[in-house]
Amino acid sequence: MSKGKKKLTKGQLRRVRDNRDKRLSKRKDPEWDNDALGPQIKGRIISRFGQHADVETMAGEVFRCNLRRTVGSIVVGDEVEWRQGNEAMAGISGIVEAVHPRRSELRRPDFYDGLKVVAANIDQILIVSAVVPELSAQIIDRYLVAAEDTEIPPVLVLNKTDLLDEQGLALVETILAPYRAIGYPIYLVSSETGEGVDALKACLKDKINIFVGQSGVGKSSLINALMPEVDLVVGEVSENSGLGTHTTTTAKLLRFPSGGDLIDSPGVREFALWHLPAERIAWGFKEFREYLGGCKFRDCKHGDDPGCALRGAVEQGEISAQRFDNYHRILESMNSDRPTRHFVDPLNDK
Numbered sequence: 001m002s003k004g005k006k007k008l009t010k011g012q013l014r015r016v017r018d019n020r021d022k023r024l025s026k027r028k029d030p031e032w033d034n035d036a037l038g039p040q041i042k043g044r045i046i047s048r049f050g051q052h053a054d055v056e057t058m059a060g061e062v063f064r065c066n067l068r069r070t071v072g073s074i075v076v077g078d079e080v081e082w083r084q085g086n087e088a089m090a091g092i093s094g095i096v097e098a099v100h101p102r103r104s105e106l107r108r109p110d111f112y113d114g115l116k117v118v119a120a121n122i123d124q125i126l127i128v129s130a131v132v133p134e135l136s137a138q139i140i141d142r143y144l145v146a147a148e149d150t151e152i153p154p155v156l157v158l159n160k161t162d163l164l165d166e167q168g169l170a171l172v173e174t175i176l177a178p179y180r181a182i183g184y185p186i187y188l189v190s191s192e193t194g195e196g197v198d199a200l201k202a203c204l205k206d207k208i209n210i211f212v213g214q215s216g217v218g219k220s221s222l223i224n225a226l227m228p229e230v231d232l233v234v235g236e237v238s239e240n241s242g243l244g245t246h247t248t249t250t251a252k253l254l255r256f257p258s259g260g261d262l263i264d265s266p267g268v269r270e271f272a273l274w275h276l277p278a279e280r281i282a283w284g285f286k287e288f289r290e291y292l293g294g295c296k297f298r299d300c301k302h303g304d305d306p307g308c309a310l311r312g313a314v315e316q317g318e319i320s321a322q323r324f325d326n327y328h329r330i331l332e333s334m335n336s337d338r339p340t341r342h343f344v345d346p347l348n349d350k
């Protein structure tokens with residue numbers, strides 16, 4: 001929450017929430033009469049806004065639908081059962097009746113609900129970094145921990161390789177070596193020259209993907225290279241990039257011509273570490289898992305504690321010192337970030 005803005009008291013927050021719930025409970029089903037509806041068919045939510053959603057059929061046709069009051073939360077990526085009306089009413093072509101269980105959920109902090117699901121059924125999180133503005137292992141680790149928490153497999157993408165000479169490339173390989181060693185897939189690409197883009201296309205195929213990463217690493221440029229007809233706004237690397245370039249706020253599911261889907265929105269791109277307790281952060285370093293619980297003291301902070309199994313593994317060269325160091329840096333920054341980063345406040349947002 002930025003300085004100088006009023007924070008709501010708990011009572012005020014409760015009233016705002018109650019009013020919203022009242023509004024939602026007054027929501028009416030449209031006057032679809034069962035005879036006016038076709039059979040139930042399967043579809044995927046490609047965009048969700050207010051009380052409507054766009055549903056794409058298996059054949060790739062898109063229908064704007066209402067949502068039955070009985071269906072729970074519906075987000076982009078959800079697989080649903082819906083029925084088409086015999087004729088469209090006020091631009092609405094059908095109604096969503098049921099949601100299939102989700103394979104995965106992407107959540108972000110929400111003012112009302114703590115954590116709110118923003119997208120479902122994502123198969124893969126592409127963590128994009130670049131040699132410009134900087135290649136930071138600590139930033140990669142922050143994204144990896146957040147991705148591991150969702151249990152959606154992450155993939156590392158290093159963009160702007162055209163800016164590297166031989167020496168630069170060797171340095172990059174040194175930074176990336178610990179990630180290769182623990183089995184994360186890594187793609188070196190240049191959206192500018194197209195180098196590595198075909199290999200990346202193959203990795204995205206048949207999956208629902210999201211691209212995350214800091215502003216300026218070239219997410220829009222990469223998506224444009226993979227999906228030329230979408231034409232996302234590409235900004236210069238600057239202090240402000242990422243703040244004003246995009247106008248859409250709802251997440252949308254788009255299809256790569258070479259196969260696979262992309263869910264994108266500023267909200268999805270802001271995917272980050274928000275709220276994890278220390279034990280979950282340690283678990284997010286996947287190679288630490290087999291050592292967790294093996295320390296001499298049950299409440300071991302994996303610092304200078306005697307008999308620390310993690311430190312032992314670092315000394316034996318089984319865990320990378322770079323990763324272990326980043327684990328501690330993330331813990332320290334989480335402790336200082338926590339009070340201000342817990343909620344996104346829509347009343348103070350924009």
Ligand SMILES: Nc1nc2c(ncn2[C@@H]2O[C@H](COP(=O)(O)OP(=O)(O)OP(=O)(O)O)[C@@H](O)[C@H]2O)c(=O)[nH]1
Nearest residue numbers: 160190191192215216217218219220221234235242
């Ligand atoms: N040299 C080089 N520059 C690139 C490459 N990809 C992107 N850029 C440049 O990097 C800058 C940022 O690219 P964007 O695609 O806007 O980055 P983004 O990650 O989408 O940034 P946000 O929209 O702020 O999240 C632009 O000036 C691009 O032209 C690349 O492969 N090589």
Ligand SMILES: [Zn+2]
Nearest residue numbers: 295300302308
């Ligand atoms: Zn320990």
